[in-house]
Amino acid sequence: xxxxxxxxxxxxxxxxxxxxxxxxxxxxxxxxxxxxxxxxxxxxxxxxxxxxxxxxxxxxxxxxxxxxxxxxxxxxxxxxxxxxxxxxxxxxxxxxxxxxxxxxxxxxxxxxxxxxxxxxxxxxxxxxxxxxxxxxxxxxxxxxxxxxxxxxxxxxxxxxxxxxxxxxxxxxxxxxxxxxxxxxxxxxxxxxxxxxxxxxxxxxxxxxxxxxxxxxxxxxxxxxxxxxxxxxxxxxxxxxxxxxxxxxxxxxxxxxxxxxxxxxxxxxxxxxxxxxxxxxxxxxxxxxxxxxxxxxxxxxxxxxxxxxxxxxxx
Numbered sequence: 236x237x238x239x240x241x242x243x244x245x246x247x248x249x250x251x252x253x254x255x256x257x258x259x260x261x262x263x264x265x266x267x268x269x270x271x272x273x274x275x276x277x278x279x280x281x282x283x284x285x286x287x288x289x290x291x292x293x294x295x296x297x298x299x300x301x302x303x304x305x306x307x308x309x310x311x312x313x314x315x316x317x318x319x320x321x322x323x324x325x326x327x328x329x330x331x332x333x334x335x336x337x338x339x340x341x342x343x344x345x346x347x348x349x350x351x352x353x354x355x356x357x358x359x360x361x362x363x364x365x366x367x368x369x370x371x372x373x374x375x376x377x378x379x380x381x382x383x384x385x386x387x388x389x390x391x392x393x394x395x396x397x398x399x400x401x402x403x404x405x406x407x408x409x410x411x412x413x414x415x416x417x418x419x420x421x422x423x424x425x426x427x428x429x430x431x432x433x434x435x436x437x438x439x440x441x442x443x444x445x446x447x448x449x450x451x452x453x454x455x456x457x458x459x460x461x462x463x464x465x466x467x468x469x470x471x472x473x474x475x476x477x478x479x480x481x482x483x484x485x486x487x488x489x490x491x492x493x494x495x496x497x498x499x500x501x502x503x504x505x506x507x508x509x510x511x512x513x514x515x516x517x518x519x520x521x522x523x524x525x526x527x528x529x530x531x532x533x534x535x536x537x538x539x540x541x542x543x544x545x546x547x548x549x
Contacts, residue, residue: 271467271543281539287532295347301325304341306499311336316515333504333518334511342504343525349500350529353415354480360419361426362473368423369430370457370465374438384431391424396486403492414493418480429472433465440464467544475537478530485526501526 275281294301304327314336320328330339372383402417403409437443438461446456487493488502489509496503501522508519 271540274543275539278539278542280535281543284532284535284539287528288536291347291351291529291532294344295351298344298348301344302327302338302341304338306337306341306345307497309335309337314338316511316518318515319517319521330521331515331517333507334515339504339518339521342499343501343522345499346501346504346522347525347529349411349494349498350481350484350502350526353411353418353484353494353500354477354533356415357418357422357480358473358477360415361423361476362469364419365423365426366430366462366466366469369427369432369469370434370461372427373431373434374453374457374461380431383427387424387427390421391428393421395421396483399483399487400490400492403487409493409495411494411498414484414487418483422476422480425476426469426472429468430465433468434461437461437464471537471541471544474540475534478533478537481533482526482530 302325310332314328314332316334317328317332319331319339320326323329325340327338327340330343333339333342368383368387372380372387398421399417402420403413406413443456443460446460451460484493484500485502485505488495488500489506491506494500494503504522505519505526508515508522511518
């Protein structure tokens with residue numbers, strides 16, 4: 236019997252014996268971002284919000300795909316406050332007409348561009364400014380941290396909508412870039428605080444200490460070691476805040492201080508529809524619903540991203 240076993244082992248090919256003796260291959264470890272993407276793809280919250288946001292972005296960039304009507308064309312003689320025809324999907328009269336005889340559906344489609352543009356650009360500006368301020372304050376500490384933190388506290392103490400109203404009333408013409416700069420001027424404080432807190436934690440990590448010991452420059456440490464590891468909570472806050480900037484633009488336009496005619500936006504339509512709330516509520520309700528859906532979509536996306544990037548929630 237032992238001779239048989241020896242013969243069987245001897246008869247095995249060398250390649251098969253080596254394969255059995257070799258250790259099992261170990262998969263490549265995934266980074267935080269690959270783990271987050273892996274979780275996001277399986278999150279119903281992310282899928283639903285992503286589809287909604289993609290639809291809204293396509294509508295904002297290519298409104299001609301959804302309607303051929305002119306959002307500024309007014310026909311008082313034939314279309315004055317005509318009620319919606321809910322069966323005429325994607326037609327000019329689907330959502331009815333406003334007080335000037337303009338197609339509400341066309342204005343909803345074209346209004347997405349101004350509202351989403353304001354929100355996206357403001358979010359980009361406040362993310363950049365807040366991240367830079369927070370990183371400098373958290374990394375250098377000392378008098379730099381004290382100075383930047385006190386400036387942040389001053390801006391943080393100004394009520395956001397009230398401050399934007401004060402800034403915008405100082406301009407005679409309030410076009411889209413004036414609104415963007417006014418919102419960005421006041422909206423960076425939350426991201427600065429989040430970035431500062433992340434940097435204060437990360438700068439004590441071993442890999443940052445090792446980079447300092449090896450003589451790495453400050454800019455390299457900030458950009459290569461601290462920023463990639465501190466950006467996750469900033470992205471979460473910025474994603475959720477994006478929906479808030481859409482509602483802020485609508486609120487300012489509703490108050491007559493934000494965007495104004497001839498700009499087509501949801502906030503402008505909500506403002507013009509308030510006068511007809513009693514006898515033609517659809518003029519105000521339809522753009523309001525679009526604002527609510529858009530804000531909800533971005534908040535849902537922010538929650539999904541937070542769940543994927545926060546290890547404590549896994």
